[in-house]
Amino acid sequence: MEVARFWRTNKQRYQLVGEECPHCKGKIFPPRDICPTCDKEAKVPYVFSGKGEVFSFSTLHQAPAGFERYAPYTVALVKLSEGPMVTAQLTDVDANDVKIGMPVEMVTRVLREDGERGMLVYGYKFRPA
Amino acid sequence: MSFMKPSKPVGIVGYGSYVPRYRLPGEEVSELWTEGNAGLPVREKSVPGLDEDVVTMSIEAARNAMKRATGAHLTIENLQQKIGAVWVGSESHPYAVKPTSTIVAEAIGATPFTQAADWQFACKAGTEAFQAAIGFVSSGMAQYAMAIGMDAAQGRPGDALEYTAGAGGAAYLIGPIEDALVEIEGSLSYVTDTPDFWRRQYEKFPEHAGRFTGEPAYFGHIMSSANALMEAMALKPSDFNYAVFHQPNAKFPLKVGGELGFSKKQMELGMLVNDIGNTYAGSCMIGLTAVLDMAQPGERILVTSFGSGAGSDSFCLRVLRKPEHNGAVKTRDYVARRKVIDYAQYTRMKGYYKLN
Numbered sequence: 001m002e003v004a005r006f007w008r009t010n011k012q013r014y015q016l017v018g019e020e021c022p023h024c025k026g027k028i029f030p031p032r033d034i035c036p037t038c039d040k041e042a043k044v045p046y047v048f049s050g051k052g053e054v055f056s057f058s059t060l061h062q063a064p065a066g067f068e069r070y071a072p073y074t075v076a077l078v079k080l081s082e083g084p085m086v087t088a089q090l091t092d093v094d095a096n097d098v099k100i101g102m103p104v105e106m107v108t109r110v111l112r113e114d115g116e117r118g119m120l121v122y123g124y125k126f127r128p129a
Numbered sequence: 130m131s132f133m134k135p136s137k138p139v140g141i142v143g144y145g146s147y148v149p150r151y152r153l154p155g156e157e158v159s160e161l162w163t164e165g166n167a168g169l170p171v172r173e174k175s176v177p178g179l180d181e182d183v184v185t186m187s188i189e190a191a192r193n194a195m196k197r198a199t200g201a202h203l204t205i206e207n208l209q210q211k212i213g214a215v216w217v218g219s220e221s222h223p224y225a226v227k228p229t230s231t232i233v234a235e236a237i238g239a240t241p242f243t244q245a246a247d248w249q250f251a252c253k254a255g256t257e258a259f260q261a262a263i264g265f266v267s268s269g270m271a272q273y274a275m276a277i278g279m280d281a282a283q284g285r286p287g288d289a290l291e292y293t294a295g296a297g298g299a300a301y302l303i304g305p306i307e308d309a310l311v312e313i314e315g316s317l318s319y320v321t322d323t324p325d326f327w328r329r330q331y332e333k334f335p336e337h338a339g340r341f342t343g344e345p346a347y348f349g350h351i352m353s354s355a356n357a358l359m360e361a362m363a364l365k366p367s368d369f370n371y372a373v374f375h376q377p378n379a380k381f382p383l384k385v386g387g388e389l390g391f392s393k394k395q396m397e398l399g400m401l402v403n404d405i406g407n408t409y410a411g412s413c414m415i416g417l418t419a420v421l422d423m424a425q426p427g428e429r430i431l432v433t434s435f436g437s438g439a440g441s442d443s444f445c446l447r448v449l450r451k452p453e454h455n456g457a458v459k460t461r462d463y464v465a466r467r468k469v470i471d472y473a474q475y476t477r478m479k480g481y482y483k484l485n
Contacts, residue, residue, distance in 0.1 A: 014188075014236040047238075068484055070179050091180055092150050094468075108188045108236050109180035120223055122184060122232060 006121055011045075013123035014108050018084065020046035027082040050106030051129065052080040059095040066112045074098050078126050092127040105129040132361035133260070133316040135267035140309025140449065142203075142273065143302040145193020146418040147186045148405050148463040151176040155292050157472040162287040170378035174295035174406025176470060176478055177281045181296070182223045187279045188236045190300035191215070193457035194275065195237060197310070198302050200453060209238035212302070213271025214262060215245045218254025218410045219298075220328070220335075221281045222247050233277070244271070251326060252375055253436025254278060254410040255298060260316055260442055262303040273304040280409035285334035286481070293378055293402070297463075298411020299418045311421065311430075312447045315362050319354035320440030327438065337437075346439045347377065351385050354441035355433045362445055366390035370428040373399035373416040375435035377407045391431075398423060404464045410436075417446075419460040424448045 009030075011017040018029035021042035026035055028042055035042040055077040063071035074090040076098070090098060091109055104126035111123040153176050155169035177186070195208055215234040222229045230245035244265075248258045255278015262274035279298030284290030306312060325346035328335040338346075351374060359365060366372070372391045374382040379402050386396045399416035401408075408415055413434045420430055430446040476482065 010235055014232075015238060069480075089180075092178065107185070109178075109185050110182060111180070120182075120184075122236070125180065 003119060006119070013111075016048040016050055016106055016124055018046050018048055020044045027080075027084060029080065029084040029086060048080055048082055048106075052078045052104055052126065054090075054098060054100055054102045054104060055079045055085060056100060057090065057098050059098075066114075076104075076126065078104055086124075089125045090127065091125040097128075103129040130357055130361060131317070132358070133263070133318070135263050135313065137267045137269070138306040138312060139263055139266045139303055140306050140313055141301050141311040141421075141446070142304035142308045143194040143196070143198025143310070144299060144418050144421055144452075145190045145195070145197060145457055146297065146299040146415045146460040146463060147190040147193070147279070148297040148415070148460070148466075149175050149177045149181055149186070150466055150468050151178060151470050151478065152467045153470055153472070153475045157475070158292050161472050167292075170289070170292050170380070171406050172403045173469075174293055175297050175408070176475055177296040179478055182281055183217065183219045183221050183279045184223055184229050184232045186281070186296065186298060187217050187229065187233045187277045187300065190279065190298060191233055191237045191275055191277060194300040194302045196455040196457040197452045198304070198308070199455055200308075203308060205238070208273060208302070211272040212237075212239040212243055212275055214265055214274035215239055215243055215277075216248055216258035216262060216275065217277045217279060218248035218250070218256070218258040219278070219280050220249065220251055220254060220409055221283065225330075237275070239275070250440060251437040252377070252407075252409045252412060253434040253440055253442055255414045256432075256434035256442040256444070257318075257436075259301055259303070259414070259444070260318065262301070263313055263316065266303045266305070273302055276301050276303060278410040278412075278414040280411050282407060282409045283328070283334050288334070290335070290337065293407040295406025295408050297405055297408040297415055299414040301414070309449055310452050312449055314445040314447055315358065316442065316444045317354060317358040317361060318440060318442045319350055319357060321350070323350070323439035325437045325439055342437070343381070346437060347375070347381055347435050348385055348388070350439050350441035351375065351433050351435050352389060354443045355389055355431065358431075358443040358445060364445065366395070368429060369395060369431045371398055371420045371424065372396050372431040372433075373413045373420060374433050375441075376400065376402035376412045376416060379403050401460070401464060415460060421448070421452065422459045422461065426450050
């Protein structure tokens with residue numbers, strides 16, 4: 001497991017810390033230092049509210065390696081209230097109850113664990129709000 | 130007797146709780162292991178989801194505490210700069226070596242200039258962090274300190290504890306009295322070397338000394354601690370509006386409260402064990418949050434924890450004002466958010482199946 005890669009993204013995974021463009025005030029997630037709207041430098045940290053709605057979703061029954069114990073689970077495109085779209089797992093909801101347009105909120109949960117000896121990876125998921 | 134009263138008044142500035150969504154009814158355990166013949170120590174217990182542990186539950190409780198702490202002159206951003214300690218008491222820290230508290234501190238934005246530590250004292254790990262936070266703030270070493278009691282408790286399959294070992298807990302932000310919702314009037318700790326319950330290193334499940342866990346351990350320590358605090362403060366049970374005791378099952382807290390002279394009415398608001406089970410280090414701490422959601426200014430509360438091994442912390446609290454919830458979920462709302470699971474789903478969520 002790439003410990004350094006996870007460590008570098010702690011703030012965005014735990015708290016939804018992205019960026020705000022100082023030029024066009026666009027909100028950026030994940031942080032990428034260049035505004036995707038106006039192509040100018042954007043390095044001002046911005047903490048997202050964690051509120052959003054389900055734009056689209058799919059339920060996985062055949063989970064990829066490392067996620068088998070969580071199957072079946074639903075992955076959604078969540079449109080954050082500040083604008084950006086993020087891909088994340090939904091949690092605390094039954095697959096049949098998920099609807100497009102459903103209001104959701106961010107929670108910090110276990111994303112995966114690297115076997116019995118590896119590190120635990122925590123990050124954002126969304127649940128019904 | 131070592132009575133603890135902060136030299137500079139401090140209080141609870143914000144509080145928050147968390148209970149997972151899933152519930153295992155006692156009948157499920159009884160049916161599997163005793164063909165339904167066992168008496169149930171609680172109606173049902175809370176079970177953490179597949180993606181939940183003490184870290185994730187502590188984060189949500191701490192975020193709720195910070196929401197309630199915000200007001201006219203305190204914002205979340207202010208608090209993130211001023212929280213001088215993030216302490217998590219639990220007997221189910223996810224790592225044996227690697228602090229829960231640094232992950233929680235990072236997630237609530239309190240890093241990097243803060244104290245962080247994990248506390249351990251069976252079921253009173255949370256109240257000992259709370260007690261230390263009072264001293265830390267009162268001494269001026271921190272402006273605010275976050276004390277959390279949280280557990281995702283273990284019970285060996287078929288054991289009496291499997292009916293009750295639940296999940297959840299609470300977080301308290303201790304701070305200056307000017308910002309406080311609740312004043313901490315005094316505290317006291319009573320400990321002895323009493324081996325009533327333990328878990329050895331590398332063992333998955335705890336061991337307990339059966340009936341011995343009652344009189345010399347739970348009752349002896351809680352009675353001594355609560356009586357000593359009331360004596361030190363020249364208070365009697367009728368001076369309190371509410372009392373919250375550690376809740377390992379539905380019977381013990383009512384019995385010990387009754388023996389101390391408290392009525393059922395004084396105890397019922399903080400009694401959650403029948404709905405969520407024993408949340409160990411979170412037990413009386415989450416009970417207190419249910420009281421604070423409803424209590425009125427001027428009301429006085431006795432809180433007494435119990436931790437095996439053994440010890441008991443007592444606190445005398447006085448409500449100063451009602452909280453602004455600011456989006457924080459009330460404890461009874463977490464309790465009401467429930468999805469019942471069966472024993473097979475429970476064993477999967479607890480990770481008893483080997484997939485690979």
